[in-house]
Amino acid sequence: MTALAANDLPQTVWLLQGVTFDTVLQYAFVVILLILFAILRAVRPGIVMAESAAADPSSDPSSSSPRRWFGSLARRLRSGTPSAERADVAVLAARLTEGFASSSLAERLARVRAEIKGRIVFTTSFGLEDQAIAHVIFTQDLAIEVVTLDTGRLFPETHRVWAETERRYGRRIRGLYPDHRGLETLVARQGIDGFRSSVTARQKCCFVRKVEPLGRALAGAAVWISGMRADQSANRSGMAYAAVDEAHGVLKVNPLFDWTRARVVDFVHEQAIPYNTLHDRGFLSIGCAPCTRAVAPGEPERAGRWWWEQEGKKECGLHVPRTVARPATNSASAPADAQGAVP
16 A cells, blocks of 8 residues: 555645544444444344244244254254154154053153153143142152143132142142233233133133243243043043144153043042142032032033033143044043042
8 A cells, every 4th residue: 555645645634624523423323323224124034033923823934844843843852863854753652652551650751751851841730630640750750840830810729739749749840820911911801701701712811821831831842741631521532642742842741641530539549649629529620710610420521611611622722632543441441430539
């Protein structure tokens, strides 16, 4: 670079004399604005995509690629399988299902923990089935997270058995609660008991109080363990022992899949497991207090849930059963009277 010629100095000095400090600040401000504008234009598509996915999960581009989605799940299940596909997860579910009927509850849960290297979450509502599963997890010291969804409308008896369970096993059960902004918006629109106005209104309430918190509970998990039984309702009769839950992106295992209510009652009694005293008063399936009543003799087990709605599919949205071929079960798993209470 050549040195500044002597005859150029007067012209340069003249130019600098015309530039004030304020002018420099103005130009710098304009340059900064242009840079920020370029950055916003670059990141805005990602923001829009994220907002769209939150409003409509089906709009998430990752959901349009089954191979990519199942690959992600398989990596969580097996802690880093490089070439994971749908078949890998299906094979794992089949392997867990193989021979499960002859296994005890403790053996089933231990096998799931041994087979899966990723995070496992068990969600409990403190019903009989959930208490049986929690008992095995805690007494066998299995590395399985135990969480519950506190909707804000639970029975006092449910909170009492929650506390009693923690005292009995010396373990904390993590509680997840509805997002306060979503809950405030829901109540402002519906009223405190607006869920009774229609099925749609009730489903919106269930989404805010249950489904959204469940999504947070299962975020990053490989396996979701639930206490569902196939004979609880016609809607659950086609469920599998282990299958991919595409709604939540996890492998879902139902270790009490083939148990009857009577068998669960016997197990809880034999092991002296804490249980919700509402069961002794005819509440066979217990959810939120405003949405649960005792059932009369002869009524289906889940007849007391959202009883003001027409009979048929009555679920809160947590469980989306998928019809599958059920394996043969022995006579000990035959349906029994659903009216069994804990002695």
